[in-house]
Amino acid sequence: MILGLGLALLLPLVPFSLEMLALRRLDTAAFGTLMSLEPAIAALVGLVLLHQVPGLPAAVGVVLVVAAGAGATRTGGRAVADLGPAAETPDSLSGLPSRALERVATPLG
Secondary structure, eight states: OHHHHHHHHHHHHHHHHHHHHHHHHSOHHHHHHHHHTHHHHHHHHHHHHSOOOOOHHHHHHHHHHHHHHHHHHHHOOOOOOOOOGGGTSGGGGGGSOHHHHHHHHSOOO
């Protein structure tokens, strides 16, 4: 019983720790690609070690998940929002009524 509890605590902790170490050493594209391969590696380990042959729907699902993960990693860059010149200057508050400007300029206390 105690051994099972210890394993239940350690088994998720070890892969998570290894992933955090890899994340520090790899760039985000390489790490994301490796993480997208995780379902395929799990299916391969199940096939070799446990003799679990995945059915056609499971194999197609693994391929789709790997393709989506790799595609999102390679092409999923986020665009930086252009807030325009008004957001960059303190004068952007000039359109507010004077009472609202007093509330912004006055510290809470």
